[in-house]
Amino acid sequence: MEIYLPIAEMPVNVFLIVGLGAAVGFLSGMFGVGGGFILTPFLMFLGIPPAVAVATQSPQIVASSVSGVVSHWQKGHVDFKMGGVLLSGGLLGSLGGIQLFNALREAGQADLFISLSYVIFLGSIGGLMLWESLQAVRRSDGPASGSGRVAGAHSWIHGLPLKVRFHKSKLYISAIPPLLLGLLIGVLSVVMGVGGGFILVPAMIYLLRMQTSVVVGTSLFQVVFIGAFSTVLHAVTNQSVDAILAGLLIAGGVIGAQFGVRFGERLRGDWMRLSLAVLLLMICVRLGVNLVWPPSNPFSVSVEVPA
Amino acid sequence: MIRRAALVLGLSAVLVAPAWSEELAAGISRDKIEINSRFTGTEVAIFGSVEPATGEVVQENRARDIIVVVRSDRASQATVRRKEPVGPIWVNRDFQTLRDVPAFYFVASNRALADIAAPDVLAQFQLGFSHLETGSAPGVQARVAFRQAFLDAQAAAQLYAQHEGAVTFMSPSLFRTTVALPPNVPAGNLRVTVYAFKNGEVTSSNSMTLFIDKTGIERFLFNLSRREPLFYASALLVVAIGAGLAAAAAFRHRH
Numbered sequence: 001m002e003i004y005l006p007i008a009e010m011p012v013n014v015f016l017i018v019g020l021g022a023a024v025g026f027l028s029g030m031f032g033v034g035g036g037f038i039l040t041p042f043l044m045f046l047g048i049p050p051a052v053a054v055a056t057q058s059p060q061i062v063a064s065s066v067s068g069v070v071s072h073w074q075k076g077h078v079d080f081k082m083g084g085v086l087l088s089g090g091l092l093g094s095l096g097g098i099q100l101f102n103a104l105r106e107a108g109q110a111d112l113f114i115s116l117s118y119v120i121f122l123g124s125i126g127g128l129m130l131w132e133s134l135q136a137v138r139r140s141d142g143p144a145s146g147s148g149r150v151a152g153a154h155s156w157i158h159g160l161p162l163k164v165r166f167h168k169s170k171l172y173i174s175a176i177p178p179l180l181l182g183l184l185i186g187v188l189s190v191v192m193g194v195g196g197g198f199i200l201v202p203a204m205i206y207l208l209r210m211q212t213s214v215v216v217g218t219s220l221f222q223v224v225f226i227g228a229f230s231t232v233l234h235a236v237t238n239q240s241v242d243a244i245l246a247g248l249l250i251a252g253g254v255i256g257a258q259f260g261v262r263f264g265e266r267l268r269g270d271w272m273r274l275s276l277a278v279l280l281l282m283i284c285v286r287l288g289v290n291l292v293w294p295p296s297n298p299f300s301v302s303v304e305v306p307a
Numbered sequence: 308m309i310r311r312a313a314l315v316l317g318l319s320a321v322l323v324a325p326a327w328s329e330e331l332a333a334g335i336s337r338d339k340i341e342i343n344s345r346f347t348g349t350e351v352a353i354f355g356s357v358e359p360a361t362g363e364v365v366q367e368n369r370a371r372d373i374i375v376v377v378r379s380d381r382a383s384q385a386t387v388r389r390k391e392p393v394g395p396i397w398v399n400r401d402f403q404t405l406r407d408v409p410a411f412y413f414v415a416s417n418r419a420l421a422d423i424a425a426p427d428v429l430a431q432f433q434l435g436f437s438h439l440e441t442g443s444a445p446g447v448q449a450r451v452a453f454r455q456a457f458l459d460a461q462a463a464a465q466l467y468a469q470h471e472g473a474v475t476f477m478s479p480s481l482f483r484t485t486v487a488l489p490p491n492v493p494a495g496n497l498r499v500t501v502y503a504f505k506n507g508e509v510t511s512s513n514s515m516t517l518f519i520d521k522t523g524i525e526r527f528l529f530n531l532s533r534r535e536p537l538f539y540a541s542a543l544l545v546v547a548i549g550a551g552l553a554a555a556a557a558f559r560h561r562h
Contacts, residue, residue, distance in 0.1 A: 244524075244528065305410045
């Protein structure tokens with residue numbers, strides 16, 4: 001069944017898009033990632049103009065994150081205080097990110113920058129997580145030991161001023177690292193067109209040393225706002241948000257997210273980190289191959305049709 | 308049978324939207340296309356008759372040549388970039404910008420364009436891919452490799468087509484062809500122009516307009532996104548948040 005998209009100006013298969021939304025929603029509910037890094041390339045592969053693909057995933061990320069965050073909240077797995085600190089950094093960062101994105105796009109190097117940052121971030125984060133979680137899985141043959149914390153380990157982070165107590169996260173740390181982390185995520189979310197969950201989740205586990213159980217919900221909480229902010233930004237500046245496409249993705253996404261949350265609960269913390277690491281590394285390898293493999297067609301064409 | 312149907316269709320439409328000139332009459336089977344939510348592309352027949360001028364005697368079937376061009380009023384700007392290896396990775400280095408290229412372009416003729424007229428005549432009317440202006444200024448063409456990459460990409464997207472031999476004569480004077488409008492055809496006006504050639508020169512031409520417009524919900528959403536983007540975004544967010552809450556609530560009870 002085909003339906004015509006008013007902004008993308010082309011028809012798509014309804015079931016394919018709903019299914020895609022569901023798959024991405026599942027990952028979102030399970031790992032706390034928005035899933036934009038999978039959704040955007042897939043939509044472009046279907047022939048949807050890149051500007052529309054990047055812009056339209058934002059409302060979908062909002063919907064599946066709301067779906068997931070409510071379920072996590074009902075179980076007390078959201079640290080609103082931590083989420084708020086991350087968010088304030090994130091909104092500031094996304095304003096700076098717009099400047100950077102426009103500069104890169106004019107130079108024609110936005111794609112390269114995006115691919116390189118993906119490869120670097122996914123590769124290093126995924127590699128570290130894989131190594132750590134494999135250790136943890138091997139160590140623990142019995143009760144869940146899943147926080148990823150090393151007892152008594154105090155890094156330089158704990159020496160910083162402005163200490164705040166985050167009850168849910170069981171942390172007493174300076175507000176500076178989460179604020180800076182939020183800032184970085186904000187910049188990346190605009191430049192790379194993603195919610196930034198895949199960087200945020202590992203950073204909360206390993207850098208801030210939060211409990212894995214509250215990490216996913218807290219990440220989703222801030223992704224909701226980043227997604228809403230970029231929906232408005234894209235709709236007002238580029239007018240490239242397609243409501244019909246978004247509606248189809250949302251329909252699949254909110255249901256997929258529910259299954260993701262339930263599936264994620266049954267996973268032990270170390271296994272959850274291991275599977276996220278594998279997912280990140282898979283995407284890293286795919287993008288890395290694209291960068292170094294000689295392209296079948298060295299030319300790329302982008303056409304803009306003014307309304 | 309089909310031929311007769313086409314003739315009847317042709318004649319009736321000529322009566323509906325006649326565009327006469329001294330010797331060339333042309334018509335289109337539809338002059339308005341509405342894009343609704345079930346739009347998956349369509350076809351439009353373009354036909355007409357070319358009569359010899361008074362007193363002239365047609366010697367043979369191929370006394371006339373016909374070239375049909377359909378191009379969008381909407382001009383697009385394209386950027387073609389070429390990747391080159393820099394160390395181990397492939398990076399966009401060289402690029403060319405093509406300005407004021409049509410968002411949709413279709414050309415059909417009764418035989419090879421090169422056999423119909425000389426290159427300078429074809430270039431004058433921008434007939435055929437090789438004579439389409441793609442430069443930053445009139446008369447200045449984009450570099451060949453970049454230009455070809457652009458034409459290939461547009462053809463792959465079904466937005467550009469060139470069919471030499473697709474105009475068929477049903478009698479010495481009656482001709483017809485069909486233009487396929489793909490699902491991603493840009494909304495707006497398409498200008499349909501029929502050129503009659505004789506001995507390599509344009510003897511007459513006729514232009515018609517084909518309106519393509521969104522209708523119903525498609526039109527409503529498109530207009531809203533342009534006129535009230537903030538409201539559009541907010542309404543979409545309300546739907547998104549509502550759907551998220553509804554799913555969470557539904558699954559909570561089921562659990």
